[in-house]
Structures are given as C-alpha cells and as structure tokens.
Amino acid sequence: MSEPRVLIVDDQELIRTGFRMILTARGIDVAGEASDGLAAVEAERRLRPDVVLMDIRMPVMDGLEATRRILARNPACRVLMLTTFDLDKYVYTALAMGASGFLLKDVTAEHLAAAVRLVGTGDALLAPSITRRLVQRFARSDDPPAVHRDLTALTPREREVLTMLGRGLSNTELAAELTLSEATVKTHVARIFAKLELRDRAQAVVLAYETGLVAPSTH
Secondary structure (H helix, E strand, C coil): CCCCEEEEECCCHHHHHHHHHHHHHCCCEEEEEECCHHHHHHHHHHHCCCEEEEECCCCCCCHHHHHHHHHHHCCCCEEEEEECCCCCHHHHHHHHHCCCEEEECCCCHHHHHHHHHHHHCCCCECCHHHHHHHHHHHCCCCCCCCCCCCHHHCCHHHHHHHHHHHCCCCHHHHHHHHCCCHHHHHHHHHHHHHHHCCCCHHHHHHHHHHCCCCCCCCC
16 A cells, blocks of 8 residues: 655644654655645645644644645545644544544654554544543533534444444454454444544544533543
8 A cells, every 4th residue: 555645734844844754764755844724725735645744723824724624625635633732622623623633743753654654544543542531521611513413324233333432442342342243343333434424433432422422521
C-alpha cells in the first residue's frame, strides 16, 4: 500500500519543520505546509493530500473552521488534530465534525508516523481511554455539537455494538464480549457506519454519548 500524502498545518514554523523531517525520514510524502486555517483550506484544495495534520489555535482561521470546510468539500480527506492538551473541548468538537483523531504535539516520532499511516488507511486514531474522558467531559456541556442521527435504522444487535463502541471497546473486545467472530463484529460495525453515515470509530464514540446510548460518568 502506498504511503499517504500529508499536509502539515501549524502556525509555528518549528513544529511544521520538525514534523516534516520526521515524516520524510520515514518515507511519508509531505505534500505541503500551511500556517493558518485559510491557507490550509486552499492548500488542501490544490494539493489533495490524504491526511491533514491540523493545529487548532491559529490566526486568520482556526483549525476547527478549516476542518469543517475541508471535510464538507472533500469527505475522503482525513484530519488529525494537533493539540497541547488531551482533554481539550476543541478536540471534542473536531471529532464530532468528522476529524479522525488527535495527537498531542509532544508525540514521539514513531507514533506520529504510525498515526498518519493509520488514518491514511481510513481508520480512526483513538486512544479509547482518552477519548472516553474527552466525550464524558463535553458531551453534556451547554453547547455540544449537534449530531442528528436516527438510531431506529439499527437492529437491536447493532445498537448493542454501537453502545460498546461508545465505551471504547476494540473489535477484539467486542467479539469476546458478544461471543462472535471478529469478522462478524467488523460486519456489524460496517453496517452501523453505513446506516448512520459515520466516518469512523471516533464519530461512533461521540454519537453514542450524544444520543444517550452511553451516559457520561457523573464523577
């Protein structure tokens, strides 16, 4: 499988340069860089990268609006948010918008390359424990992002699987808990994504909380 093409978006030149060096040294093609959200939207349209590494807080246009515009125009693009805090409300908003995951800026070189390759395949980058805490903190905030999905399209088994996805279980864990093969679990997950128009597991986790299938913890 070919390596993903990457667009690096950050207002700090040092971070862009460091990420470019790390990815290039590992055979990943860096298609370009941008220093603000508006430039990112224009660069994505021109360069058509597979993955965008997107900073959140930037001048001219922030990473959230840039992510919204990019995914509205090109849903096939994958966006990884860059942040300095793992429990950042903006990260949660980005996940609900369709970002495929997030990375802390102090990420190791190997993790950065592995993350880019993972989302380049169409999967989501999600540390379940961090994502659960993130969603628990913000899913019932005063102004959560709107998620409109009709769960009546799901079978009882699919609702059960979506609930477990919301709890952060992997396919292997789902298979063990439901006494099913991993292949069957993957089929259920694929059908859930298709019926609810979900991009990946990141959006599934957000949806499970926002529709009340999984309740945020009270502590």
